[in-house]
Amino acid sequence: MIDQEAGILDACQSKEEIDKKIKSLSKDKFR
DSSP: OHHHHHHHHHHHHHHHHHHHHHHHHHHHHHO
16 A cells, blocks of 8 residues: 555656656747
């Protein structure tokens, strides 16, 4: 149970990091 919760938190954090990377990449494209 604890491992699953930790995995979910890691997934959420990685998703946020991916979203930030995508946003930064899109900003570079629009420059």
